[in-house]
Amino acid sequence: MSAAKWRNAMRSGAAPVPRRQPRSAQPLQAAPARAPDPYADSAAPPWLKWMWRSLQPHHVFLSVALLLFPFVATPFFTFQVAAQSLVLGLVALSLSFLAGYGGMVSLAQMTVAGIAGYALAVLGTSSSAEISLGWPWWLAVPFALLIAVLCATLIGWLSVRTEGIYTIMITLAIGVAFYYLVLQNYSIFNGFQGLREIQAPTVFGIGWREPVPFYYLCLFWAVAGYALVRYVVRAPFGVALQGIRDNPRRMAALGFHVVAHRVAAYALSGLIAAIGGVLLAWYNAMMTPGSVGTGWLINILVIAVLGGVRHPVGAFLGALVFVLLQTFAIDVIDRERFNLVIGGIFLAIVLFSPDGLLGLWAKLRSRFGPNQTLTTPPRRQA
Template identity: 55%
Template sequence: MRYSYLSALSVLIVVLLIAVPLVANSFWLVQIGAQTFIYGIIALGLTLLAGCGGMVSLAQMTVAGFAGYLVSILGINSVNLGLDWPWPMVVLSAITVATVFGTLIGLLSVRTDGIYTIMITLAIATGFFYFTRQNYSIFNGFTGYSGIKAPVVAGIDLREPAYFYYLSLMMAAVSFFSIAYLVRSNFGIALQGLRDNARRMEALGFHVVAHRILTYSIASILAAVGGVLMVWMNGRIDSASIGVGPTIDILVMAIIGGLGHPIGAFIGALIFTLSDNFAINLIDHERFNTVIGSVFLAIVLFSPDGVIGWWRCWFKIGGASD
């Protein structure tokens, strides 16, 4: 009964997500829907790194921002007009180079663990933030780039809210199912073993460093995809997009949703996005951090496994049987 209930619920959620453009306006499609999917994709990489691999990286938004900057520079923008490459080359180059960038971050981080991994990745994120803010020849300094637009593909204008919503939904679905499969694969099981006892796994013949670097690469691909969608959605990118605040926000989303569960990244992103957009209706928007901080504190204190943990607890209390 339990599995049939969950299957029916999953089908209902999928149907609702597909039907949203039929009833929602552009605000709900882009500012809530698409933004949730994009944040979720970026946070999903952190879920893989931290939840499965035990590596808490604060560089996910940095990689996403790097991909966004590449889209601005290689494509078209309103500042220096960009290089005007065809959009497929822009997207492929942005994802590829950003993935290499994220892998290099992994090379610097994989031999550490715990607080040291957090500090190294935070230092990289902070350094990149200040570099983009102060560099005008490549990143256009404090102003950044604006006028970036999603392409028109086969006559479909991805700048239209409904089409952009479906694009973000599709990429989120592909990302989610890919990571859900990866977590259950031999690689994912080995990664969880490395998280729990790296020395024992190394004694069994597993290459600890190689597994961890590959995990950083996979997480970087997710961040890069999210970065491309993010710059298309906002139409601009600047150093503020990759500051310490947005960097920490990704960690908050992953923890709120449930760091050990792929779907938790999207649940956390939804809660964060709703709070960000509607906190002004409860208190002054400048106090948004108070709202999200309170939610974060409640999660950490009462359900270390995030909202997923609450759901599982409620499900057991509800008396659903197998």
């Protein structure tokens, strides 16, 4: 308001029109109240604070469903379907971590799992007493994991200096080389017969290869691997790894060691795959060259892509779909044509949803979900 208008308003006794405050000067509305964080001011470890903040209602519902599943399902579904899905999902999770957050597609993750399984059979007990060393399980398992992680680190050191199709070819060559090594070596790996009768441990009188105990064992390590990946990708290391995935040259210019981060990612994914390899050896009670063949190298990639490479839980969803098809599709079609069914489903998922089943679910939810409102013109009143 100008000075002349102000004087005229004062003479007429009218109150001046107040100036409208800018948007930035207007008081902000109070944010909705959030649930109190009991670990905000405590000395709890960061991972515990992260778990509390990340907990959602559907997590609680899914956890209760998974815990109660063995009590409502038959032993066949508990062991053959659920436990196998968790084991294969754990191996596929290691590939999802590398490909989704590191931009590195490795076909050697089943090889790392096979190295852990073979190491467990050689260090522990098996049907080949002249080969196996007979160590107790609590000593053989840590050494098997250590050997697998070291091999995964070596694979990463060899392949991180390449990108794209070259990384895929190098890891595939390593996987094929390990397959022929265990196939033709009889002094350590017992050739094409493999190492059989790999017994799972008995702790506190519980045989851990029984359907229900083995399911809970696999469920524990699957949840641990999932939580580890979710925590790491939000940690400084995971954020730097995603930056390297998007622009490695810029991250190197900022002072980050690109090769070291990538090799560390291979080591971490190798640990996840190694745990899956130990569980796979106990599940099958044997390790043979067929367990690490070219077919299974590709199957792990198919499982990861089916569920969604960018979603850690997608590895387990893809494994569940794969196991269900592997278990029940052979009743409808010929066993020899199972790969044709898997290939067709894989092709359809890639064409309609490059982000896997979870990406397809997100598209359908955004299109037909309850939050979607249709804009219609207002009705004219009579």
